[in-house]
Amino acid sequence: MRKYIASIGLCLIAVTACAPSAPPVANDLPQVTLSSADLSREARLVFGNLSTPTTTTANVFGAYAGGCVAGAVQLAETGPTWQAMRLSRNRNWAHPDTVTFVQDLSTRMAAATSWSGLYIGDMSQPRGGPMLSGHASHQSGLDADIWLLPARNLNLSQAARENLSSISMQAQRGAAVNENWTEEHATLIRLAASDPRVSRIFVFPAAKVWMCENETGDRSYLRKIRPWFGHHYHIHVRLNCPLGASDCEAQDAPPVGDGCADAQAWVNNILNPPPPDPDAPDPAPRRALRLGDLPAQCQAISQL
């Protein structure tokens, strides 16, 4: 609390340099001490089998790719401008701020385009954490995958939402957009990236290059669009740490500038791959996260 009061003081002195601040989220998690056997358990086997959220205050602990979420809420399966897909995965959970963001984005998308709203892919598990399949991130309740298949029918049955597939937007292994890509896809990414709640968006490189080439107005949002492997069936939206979530580990801001030259370089490398570096070390094998690798609060959350 003293830190919070001190930061208010600094804000009064230098209003323009002041980042948003908030009192820390109340900590109502019980202290739990795990045995060494529990600490060495693979975290995905634990979190992947927890089917309900905690009833404690909403909070985020740790990093996007090494953390968890307390007090998560479930995105309703169907809303006025969205449907959650692949319900059997039980991954339509997130920090309440993320659920609100997704709902807001779908409302804006329905208003701005011919789409009826959005099809929402994986968010997080009920308590976040590593998953049994897919996704290194999506652990802290702040990541959401949004399908690039235009949502026109918001009355899809549960079975349809298991079987329907999104569509790819890429050609030339990500170096170009294909005939499925439209200005409305760019609108989706611009709306998301322009939202101050968003930290970054991952999408295949040609989509970013297309937006760089076609943006005639404010270009500041382009900085948040990060070219990445895959991500041509969906975009991945990553939110900033919630206000007051002092144990949430933020990611460094994207490099200064619009990042358009980097995206173009990525495309160029796809088209003309540089020769492999003979001195490059073998990638270190990645060990599965164990409960002991996660923040202590996540260890507690895994036991509630």
Ligand SMILES: [Zn+2]
């Ligand atoms: Zn994702």
